[in-house]
Amino acid sequence: MKTSKVRFLLNNDDVVIENIDPNLTVLQYLREIQFKSGTKEGCASGDCGACTVVLAELDENKPDQLNYKSINSCITFVGSLHGKQLITVEDLKDGAKLHHAQQTIVDNHGSQCGFCTPGFVMSSFALHKHNQTPSRSDVLEALAGNLCRCTGYRSIIEAAITANKSTEQDSFAQHYQQTLCKLIELQKLPKPALSGNNHDFISPKNIAELAYELTSEPNSTLVAGGTDLALSVTQNLATIDKLVYVGNVKELTNMTETEAEIIIGSALPYSKFIDTLHHYYPELGDMIERIGSKQVRNTGTLGGNVGNASPIGDMPPALIALGASMTLHLNGEERTILVEDYFVDYKKTVLKPSEFIKSIQIPKPVTGQTLKLYKISKRIDDDISAVLAAFFIEQDGGGKITNVRLAFGGMAGIPKRASATEQALQGKSLNKESVAEAKLALATDFQPMSDVRASDKYRMTVAQNLIEKCYLELQNKTIETRVMNYA
């Protein structure tokens, strides 16, 4: 007999949900079932941040610690709340007293129409829970996923920068131990599940359970952060029969390092591995910081980014350039392939039915290697790339290229290496001539498309220019070449 229950804390209240359609998002749950309308819907697609709520969850490494993270409730399935504390804008006031994250917005005149405001409050709250003296760049990073059409942001930035120690004593701090204990209790419960309206959600806790779910019911749909999948429900009006949530699968949500590799669980959100990658590959860290928004990075995963083989995902070209591999799991059997070999055709991969991505392995850098990454989009933050270029170059002492992998996103139906261009550079030194040749060769590698983000011609020209830029950057390490750095 299945229990089909999901349990979590709604602020301080124990909540058990059952008989709810698991296609429901947290936003719908809050507004339509809990009648809490403080959290707003601005887009239902993860793009505006009006629906931002905060989840407190146990830290996987320090079990006596809670992590507070902002998420977009509009693209989070309700089942993934299991074992967490859900905090909404209504919960922040302490009696009649506004929370610091709220009061500072009032004091700085940071709300006009007020529709974006609950979202900003929650993003700022999450930030202050980790960092009571945020810098301007910390604030920009935390709030880049919250759009405001009224204020022009200056007042909101100033509000969020205002340091205050009072978050240390807010009501969440006061209830800290109690919350911690309750969440630990919830963790001990068996496999959470939810059924309603003939749709199911199940959350396996280890890889064996996951493999079992997928093989016993081949019609299941894997969901990690849901930042991609949920859009099919909220935007394309699809319904998913059976959701298998990987966010609680132990083996998929960790990160380990060996001498040669960083091994990232496929269901580990970006925000959990960004620092590590930044340490080894600063440009990769910087690039990941421009994937979606803080909210998207707090839930979105590598498995989800690579898994659906979108031609515009930002990680695949980077992973291909790095020569990363991935481990796939099918009912107890595992195989490891190069990320590059995963993609077959537009949205087609080598993944077999019931198989899933377990982890991604990224080689650690060795001297003589360079990784260059360029994300080109209309808007700097929270925008899908028109082109993503990832260049991995190994040179010998004399500057001759001994190994090169140039991978692009947005240039073809799948993330792809530019083989003719690589050939043009292989064994050569980087100079005007070889770069000119490489640029020419690129035109034979790709026939990009025109779409709403960019024309085919722009994609090609920019991709060619990026090769030149990479050359100029390698030639002269001090020259300024990126407007992003003027942030």
Added chain:
Amino acid sequence: MRSLIKVSSSSPSQTELKQGQANVGLGGVGRSKKHESADKQVAGEAIYVDDRPSLRGELHAAVGQSTQAHANIISMDLSAVKAAEGVIKVITVDDVPGHTDIGPVFPGDPVLAIGKVEYIGQPIFAVAATSYDLARKAVTLAKIEYQELESVLTVKDALAKQNFVRPPATMKRGDSDSAIAKAPHQLSGEIMVGGQEHMYLEGQVSTAEPTEDGGMNIFTSSQHPSEVQKLVAEVLDIPLNKVLVDMRRMGGGFGGKETQAAPWACIAALLANETKRPVKFKLGRMDDMVMTGKRHPFENNYTVGFDDKGQIKGINIEVNGNCGYSPDLSDAIVDRAMFHSDNAYFLDQAKVTGNRCKLNTVSHTAYRGFGGPQGMMTIEMVMDAIARHLGKDPLDIRKVNLYGEQGRDETHYHQTVEHNNLAEIISTLEESSDYQARRKAITKFNQESSILKKGIALTPVKFGISFTAQHLNQAGALVHVYTDGTIHLSHGGTEMGQGLNTKVAQIVAEEFQVDVDTVASSSARTDKVPNSSPTAASSGTDLNGKAAEAAAKIIKQRLIDFACETYQVTAEQVSFANSQVLVGEHMFSFAEFAQMAYMARVSLSSTGFYKTPKIHFDRATGKGRPFFYYATGASVSEVIIDTLTGEYKTLRTDILQDVGHSINPAIDIGQIEGAFVQGMGWLTTEELVWNEQGRLLSNNPATYKIPAINDAPEDFRVALLPDAPNREHTIYNSKAVGEPPFMLGMSVWSALKDAIASVADYKVSPALDTPATPERVLWAVEALKADGKG
């Protein structure tokens, strides 16, 4: 974690809250009072239409949309829709008891398609279902057969076919053709100015609730409750007095809820009337972006003649607005583009022609600036072009062309530009922003930096204040004083975030010299203040502030009369201060005095009314004084571009804006900052893309990019012009602030062009259509590089 380069040590906290307010009283006129709803907004307690508790039996609406840009509807099979889960009612235009056309000024907007469709997304039929999702799913099940008609999808095509929603118009001063011919220099050019999605964070939403007498209560997110009332009454064929419209607050409007809120209210009302159940109609974001009008894209051109100083001697300008499929407000919008074709400059001999092109897209509509911004872009392009032609700094050209003394003070529509302070604003800003030194530093930077280039530009704005439709320049208000001394305030204006309710409450509080917290603002309701104008044209405070002041003054006079009678004093011996009323020797709290007046049967409630004086305009001759006054300001922006990718960033912006005597400096600064960033977004990343079939591709915020937090200028300094009371008798001598600063965003566009021009040593003014996306910037750079080689 992104590596940071500090561009400037000054933080935006240096933003100055300069104000020139003399008469500050307890009511707080002139003070930075917080927004009336701020505490509620930050706590999630402010209630928007979709947050209202659902009514018993409430249904949800959705509409089936056209998939064709222009076609006859041959047949419609809605059986699957009717049979779909949760569907209670399906209606087409045949089920509309009253008017089927809901065009706000001119006919042309069917509430549901009448036999034919004119754009992709046009509502054809409507559904009421038991849930939002079920309604949205049901409408996808219709089978509709079309007979395709030829569609017009470009402005050029519309011009060639003379396909207009309204007839062309011309404004003329002198003989421009011969002035151009005689001038020492001539230039001509053209520009495509993109449209703009409003992207109010709260989408369109209305709830209709049937009442006992065949009437309808409407809760809507609308800038124009009176028009919603009228249109709902008309489609239902009931008198206006049976429809009540309530509008507490909008989650943003920007013009997008002036006419565009009404269709959804009408459809909800039709469905509510059919089902006798409350119906909510909330547009999902994508539907909202597809089915509601946007800022008009324009394609403009000019021929100018000028002298060696760069002063314009004559100019011909043609502005061609893409109006979409119906007139909506386009007549007035293209008019405003024509009025503002001069921006801040004396055109001398000028001819301005405006065409209202009809295309098979959604009908474009009001958006902050109302055509003015699109008109100004041409002349700002001219300024840059003249400067490069003569090898001068564009700022010098802008200065020599400003309106000036007699002889250089008449517009091309024959209004005299009075009290013009732009020369002063520009020179102050030039100095405070350190323009000249930064110009030098930028030149040096550009010589040394091969890939990244910087640019700077200072652009002014002169914006005419008043509705150009004269009858709209009126407002009403209703003020009640209760026996505990608290005050209830209603006015015809709507609160969309701009702080209107806060300012008007300050004005009423000031009149009685009571604490502004004792004045409660309520919804704009058509049963409290009737026949209101839209809250638009930056006129909210000018009109409603005056009306509320008038109402308060009437009550105050009654209180004074009562005091004189009761205590045998003269009116001079009665005064209001510190929440108290002083009557000769006697002192009462305001509450006590209100109670006394009540006991003595003095009416403590009054309406107030205001109409703007002085304005008139004759469209036939193109002459008059359409504007009560002009609001002015200027901004300087510095940008950096990447000549290999076209990417860019705004590094610093300084703004000096004339808001007259500010009623609330914090609110005004918020309006300026928000308007600037919105204007900058319009000209940079916000790109509307339609495909060859007329389908909007940029139909969600994933593909349509408004500025995010990192796009706001890194260093952002906004100041209000000090000691500058409006010389016209506006409310507390303030000036309108809603729209004018929007156009300050042009400094970013011009700075981008400055940076691009550096590639060819400032010899050519780059063509840069808007939005100036990274792609367009790259093409402009490449064009100049090619020029240089050729």
